Amino acid sequence: MFVVTLTYIQPLTEVDKLLAAHVEWLKGGYASGMAIASGRKVPRDGGVILARGERAELEAWLAQDPFAVGGVARYDIVEFVPSMAASGFEALTTA
Known part of the structure; x- marks a missing residue:
């Protein structure tokens, strides 16, 4: 499993131009x-x-994000193996 953090590297006005395409992606x-x-x-940065999935597949998918293509965001990927989860989220430990 992965936690991907996006950090905007352009003003929000530029990010917002690509937001609808990002949501579709x-x-x-x-x-x-x-x-x-x-x-x-929060705050919205x-x-x-x-x-x-597999890291290579994730990286390929992230490269297709309109935010990546448009150069408005940087991506950081943290891989982890969930071994415990709160009630109702147990399926995450088998992902």
Whole structure:
């Protein structure tokens, strides 16, 4: 499993121009099973994606993000193996 953090490297005005395309790209990640959860950071200086799959596939998918293509975000990937989860989230430990 992976925690991907996005950090905006351009002004929000530039990020917002690509937001609709980014959301459509995320929907594809959910449809494929790669994306598990996503959302904005607070304050809004980037975002977070919880993902699963193979690292090479994840990196290829991230490279297609309109935020990456448009050069408005930097990505950091942390891989981890979930061994415990809160009630209701047990499926995460088998991902």
